């Protein structure tokens with residue numbers, strides 16, 4: 272028996288997704304196959320443990336599925352070992368810390384307001400309660416200050432140095448950070464949640480060459496189900512990771528989601544996915560360049576996202592920009608800029624990404640057009656009605672979300 276009220280909400284959400292321009296850099300549209308596996312009968316099965324070592328009977332098919340996911344993700348990222356059970360990116364990070372650190376140990380990371388993630392030691396996250404977190408910073412150009420990072424590491428002597436961010440538009444010098452980590456005898460952890468898809472497609476450097484441990488989500492540029500993974504080349508570390516995952520921090524794995532992860536890894540190994548990622552980069556750059564051409568201040572980009580300074584470009588803070596754009600069918604998130612003077616709930620800018628819209632077939636011309644609409648609307652050059660019509664004209668040519 273169906274809860275009609277609930278299914279109406281589901282339908283409303285499908286409409287919203289189909290009718291808006293989705294520019295949230297951490298979102299994407301998963302394929303039919305990924306969604307089919309998420310909603311499959313695999314949700315019925317308990318499978319505490321790992322392939323070949325389960326606490327319950329009847330796991331033969333589940334073992335095949337989880338082993339397939341592990342093999343595919345190892346191939347995709349050129350890793351020796353993988354754990355595909357973390358329920359989310361935050362869980363993956365919690366598991367990684369738990370595997371390598373004792374409570375009270377020191378972590379050196381980038382703060383949330385400079386592009387880091389909540390789980391990297393934010394005041395409101397478990398990570399700052401259980402560990403001692405110090406932050407390194409960006410330089411005046413919004414790039415990682417590697418010299419400053421080194422100074423902090425030598426001073427602070429962290430047990431773990433963390434790179435990999437939520438709002439950082441540039442490539443990361445993993446080799447430089449690994450050398451610093453070696454010097455102070457720290458683990459080097461990379462959280463590639465945002466950029467995993469670009470790394471899979473070889474459009475950004477692969478951190479596994481240098482990092483001791485790599486965590487990721489599977490639902491951002493990787494375009495899979497909502498979930499997490501952990502990769503490493505060390506047998507010793509994967510043993511600790513698996514123990515931290517189960518039984519320390521999680522119970523039964525979500526095998527329906529693990530199957531969907533396997534499908535997403537399979538898709539990410541194809542040439543068409545590589546082409547998709549090249550298009551994501553091209554669209555993001557085209558949009559950022561158009562803002563620059565219009566005189567609007569933005570970070571520039573080397574990946575799938577950039578930051579737009581709305582306060583200096585249009586005299587509108589990030590929160591208001593987000594709300595204004597939502598009125599015309601453009602979805603973005605407010606975001607702290609480097610050295611932002613506003614509170615995290617207000618901010619001075621927005622984050623724009625093209626992973627999701629490119630999945631729906633958006634082109635470079637759409638990306639340029641979108642920059643023009645945002646520019647015109649936030650400067651009040653055009654009315655809400657006109658902005659809405661221009662958004663509709665783009666949306667009507669995009670692929671339907673349910674057909675991806």
Ligand SMILES: *Cc1c(COP(=O)(O)O)cnc(C)c1O
Pocket residue numbers: 297359360361362364387388390435436437462463464465488498
């Ligand atoms: C999104 C993100 C996460 C968290 O992922 P959730 O699945 O939302 O828990 C962790 N780290 C980084 C860098 C992220 O961007």
